[in-house]
Amino acid sequence: MTVKDVIAPSADDLRQDILRHLTFTMGKDADHASVYDWRMALSFAIRDRIVEPWFAATKQTWEQGRKRVYYLSMEFLIGRILEDAAINLGLRAAAREAIEGMGQSWSAVVEDEPDAALGNGGLGRLAACYMESMATLGCPGYGYGIRYEHGLFKQRFEGGRQVEAPEDWLKQRHPWEFERPEAAYEIGFKGAVEMRAGKAVWIPSETVLAEAFDMPVIGWKGRWANTLRLWSAKPTTMFDLARFNHGDYAAAAEPEALARTLSRVLYPDDTTYQGKELRLKQEYFLTAAALHDIIRRHLAGGYRLEDLPAHVAIQMNDTHPAIAGPELVRILVDLYGMSFEQAIEIAVKCLGYTNHTLLPEALERWACYLMGSVLPRHMQIIEQIDAWHLKTNPNRPHYVGVVKHQEVRMGELAFITAHKVNGVSALHTKLIKQNLFPELDTLHPGRIVNQTNGITPRRWLRMSNPALSRLITETIGEGWEADLDKLRALEPHVEDPGFRDDFADAKRRNKDALANWIAREQGIKIDPAAMFDVQIKRIHEYKRQLLNILQTIAQWHEIRENPQADYQPRVKIFGGKAAPGYQTAKEIIRLINDVATVVNADPLVGDRLRIVYPANYNVSMAERLIPAADLSEQISTAGKEASGTGNMKFALNGALTIGTLDGANVEIREEVGAENFFLFGLTASEVMERRKDPEHARHAILQSQALQDVLQMIAEGRFSPDEPTRYHGLVHNMWHSDYFLCASDFEAYRAAQVEVDRAFADPERWWRMAALNTARMGFFSSDRAIQGYMTEIWGTESAL
């Protein structure tokens, strides 16, 4: 049996399937079904059509003895699944017709699905895009993650302040997962290591069961499907009936509660590392369950463990699963009697490590006492790996190594146990070599490689932007969804005024829809003809939402001072969550909301400047905002954003970027052309230079009257009249520290915004630039990225 293109069903076929599931799966008749019932029935009807290609792909992989890729990630920021699956199966139109034919609203049904928010931001979303591209390319593989009961918290604003509420995506039945009670492994923690007949034996004192839940991941046109296997923690010791019968109800349920905490919540922080025991246990839980599963599958194929690297490629998404090296060595040595030397050699051949950050506060380091207590055998193996590395690399400087200052450094561990280490943009990879691992790079030339991030064009263009997708297909024909370089064929059309009008119309339709949504949700009326200037991403000082709001205040001030001048009306749109413990980020959120309150109520400004900040930014909101954006804010301090993927989504959807030379911005600008990108700000090396001046902030502020005025207004309480001192700390920090150089880049940013205004005032120029952005973004497809991983890191080929 080989895989084939699925045959799209008719709306009538689907209608039958939906009604069947409504009746027999949901137990409802059409007259009494709720939106939820319809959504479930539709999901099951679509899911049914994934199963066949899913089985076929699995079968083919077994029969052909293909190498599989295992993508280990603590986060998968999936979002909604229904519409994406329908599109990849080629049946969105039919499904819509069927649903509407039965009197239901398509958008209501689709939007009833909660986001699967098993991630914080870019890193988790990347994992989700990569799963989809692996399925599209026919790269046999599995994603391994944790089935968190509660994904990323929900954000509300109260008096402008972020308030977190727990997320509950599993409260309703989840139609896209299959429970696999038979795929369960016992995972140990703590205890002691004993020597028995010269062999180490780890006797854990705690155990939990990792139980698998599988989600099929269907590729474009349904030609291939892989599995995302998420682990859920269950108790190994059953409910204590004796205690229950004695009336001790709480104690009876204790083992269950204890085990379940392991997969209970996602850690809601994306940029700082906290040395918490529960987090270490979660990381080991995921990694150990995955490795057990991988070894079991390998042996079931009849292969020898010595041949593992020929059949298995394991990718570590950041250092979170970096215990994989020691765990694989432990399995091979302790459980299968292999020598350490042979085991570590096999591990290195199987493993790859993706580095996602240079921020020192995000680099994982575990205190040796904690590692030794939670994973005593692994601590021994880590020391053995470190010693082996030193022995095989006698030139290693004394300050380099895995275990230093009573800490295990996970970055070094991942580097040493992987055959390839990759950065996520050209600039980031260069900085890994220069600043993060220069000594290890010298010892292992060629191990560090680049794989610039990508995004899946199915979700981020075809699904979320039907208006533009239709125009593209009408203009250049089909096929661009799976071969994004084809968008280059749009280039000649950019000179055609008719095409530019159509391009602008598509954008306008998306802006109208967004304006309606904002009016409905926020009660704020915005003009769809205004420029939509969007910054959506996690709130972090390095991403510099502060720089944006400071410039916004300056703009407001300027309009008030000079109301007769000719301004391009703008809507500043912000979106993003702050880590619950990140006080500075929360202060920035509050400032944005405070400024919005004042500016939006100012009759002098009117439609010329509006600020909106819809709460609870997530994948679904990104799908709504990005197609409607005119301007994409990618303004991180140079050297701090490893790649970014939001930047790619915007440019692909015809938004122009205002940005620094950071992360993948550098490559985006090269691809779309410098003349179609609003560049400003210090470069990464200039940033390092600038920081050497301890008074850089004060000097920069004194150079800018506009910034002085802005800081003065904030300090006087113009945006916090009920509490004038609210932002004194923030203003003080601007004058005296400003580590992320908002002041140093302020005037350059303001000048670039003037350039943006000038371009927007000239529609012919603007739409030419915007269309060229779309036409030239092919490189940033996650298909290109995954193809790069396959050939340069995993050594696998497409099965299609």
Ligand SMILES: *Cc1c(COP(=O)(O)O)cnc(C)c1O
């Ligand atoms: C793409 C995406 C991100 C990453 O955005 P950056 O601008 O690259 O930080 C974060 N969150 C969501 C919901 C996304 O879709």
